[in-house]
Amino acid sequence: MLAEALEHLVRGIVDSPDDVSVRSRDGRRGQTLEVRVHPDDLGRVIGRSGRTAKALRTVVSALAFGENVRVDVVDTDRRR
Numbered sequence: 001m002l003a004e005a006l007e008h009l010v011r012g013i014v015d016s017p018d019d020v021s022v023r024s025r026d027g028r029r030g031q032t033l034e035v036r037v038h039p040d041d042l043g044r045v046i047g048r049s050g051r052t053a054k055a056l057r058t059v060v061s062a063l064a065f066g067e068n069v070r071v072d073v074v075d076t077d078r079r080r
Helices: 002-013 039-046 048-063
Strands: 021-027 030-036 069-074
Touching (some): 002 039, 039 069, 048 069
Parallel strands (some): 030 069
């Protein structure tokens, strides 16, 4: 449910909504939601001084009802 909500929010922000994907992973420290967007939309999702990303994290943590959830915006230009 959290991944779908986050994906819906991010699709409303970006210019290329078809390139948005949210992947959920469970780890020791709770759930992690990885957001991937088109490289041109990365700045939109992060926002000025990280304000948009912080707002997305706030909304997701409110929806999580006290569960440990992290939101990571993944830079798709980075090679693993």
